[in-house]
Amino acid sequence: QVQLVQSGTEVKMPGASVRVSCKASGYALINYHMHWVRQAPGQGPEWLGIIKSGGDGTTYAQNFQGRITVTRDTSTSTVYLDLSSLTSEDTAVYYCAREIPSAYWFDPWGQGTLVTVSS
Amino acid sequence: EIVLTQSPGTLSLSPGERATLSCRASQSVSSTYLAWYQQKPGQAPRLVIYGASIRATGIPDRFSGSGSGTDFTLTINRLEPEDFAVYYCQQYDTSPPMYIFGQGTKLEIK
Numbered sequence: 001q002v003q004l005v006q007s008g009t010e011v012k013m014p015g016a017s018v019r020v021s022c023k024a025s026g027y028a029l030i031n032y033h034m035h036w037v038r039q040a041p042g043q044g045p046e047w048l049g050i051i052k053s054g055g056d057g058t059t060y061a062q063n064f065q066g067r068i069t070v071t072r073d074t075s076t077s078t079v080y081l082d083l084s085s086l087t088s089e090d091t092a093v094y095y096c097a098r099e100i101p102s103a104y105w106f107d108p109w110g111q112g113t114l115v116t117v118s119s
Numbered sequence: 120e121i122v123l124t125q126s127p128g129t130l131s132l133s134p135g136e137r138a139t140l141s142c143r144a145s146q147s148v149s150s151t152y153l154a155w156y157q158q159k160p161g162q163a164p165r166l167v168i169y170g171a172s173i174r175a176t177g178i179p180d181r182f183s184g185s186g187s188g189t190d191f192t193l194t195i196n197r198l199e200p201e202d203f204a205v206y207y208c209q210q211y212d213t214s215p216p217m218y219i220f221g222q223g224t225k226l227e228i229k
Contacts, residue, residue, distance in 0.1 A: 035218070037218075043222075044207055044220045044221060044222045044223045045156075045164065045207060045209075045220045046220065047217055047218040047219070047220070050218075059216055059217075061217055062215060062217075095163055095164075097163075103169070104151065104152045104154070104169075104211040104218070105154035105166060105169040105170075105209065106154075106156075106164075106166065106209075106218075107166040107169075107175060108163075108165075108166075109163035109164055109165070110163065111163055112163050
């Protein structure tokens with residue numbers, strides 16, 4: 001079955017960078033979009049960005065432009081989120097989520113990765 | 120940029136009752152782009168409805184979605200104990216391209 005498995009909890013100092021991974025199984029990664037969404041404690045989800053199927057590139061939310069990079073390694077069926085210049089406001093659970101191209105909804109989601117930014 | 124406003128913030132009902140959750144967009148949106156998710160504590164969101172009215176795979180038929188333009192509704196008939204959760208609506212905005220979530224409605228047991 002389709003499954004997204006994310007890397008484990010991260011604790012980072014302010015100003016540092018974090019990399020979160022999302023390993024896909026049960027389908028061909030290259031044929032689907034993959035998104036990153038985060039959720040701060042007690043808040044609703046917030047979309048960060050997308051790496052599109054095939055070679056169609058990436059799009060990032062304007063609030064994160066310049067400090068977010070999403071990449072894909074098809075040999076390991078893994079998508080990566082890199083987020084730099086972390087502040088305490090980046091403390092959240094980060095999710096990867098699959099989109100069928102042009103569907104505009106997310107299914108399934110990874111289990112989530114808690115990133116805590118604290119000095 | 121589209122803003123999605125969900126109401127009520129919290130809905131207290133008993134099992135067996137009907138829940139009606141609202142999602143209002145700040146401007147008219149395509150029904151194709153409207154989805155609903157269920158989230159339980161400590162879990163990732165789960166797709167419930169997409170295209171405003173289409174149930175996702177495995178979702179019971181007591182869940183239904185409706186609406187168009189700026190007003191969308193998620194209805195849950197005959198509430199079961201496992202339905203109590205937070206529900207989010209989500210929309211795709213084309214300019215700039217981004218995916219937007221509402222702030223959520225918490226459905227709690229009365």
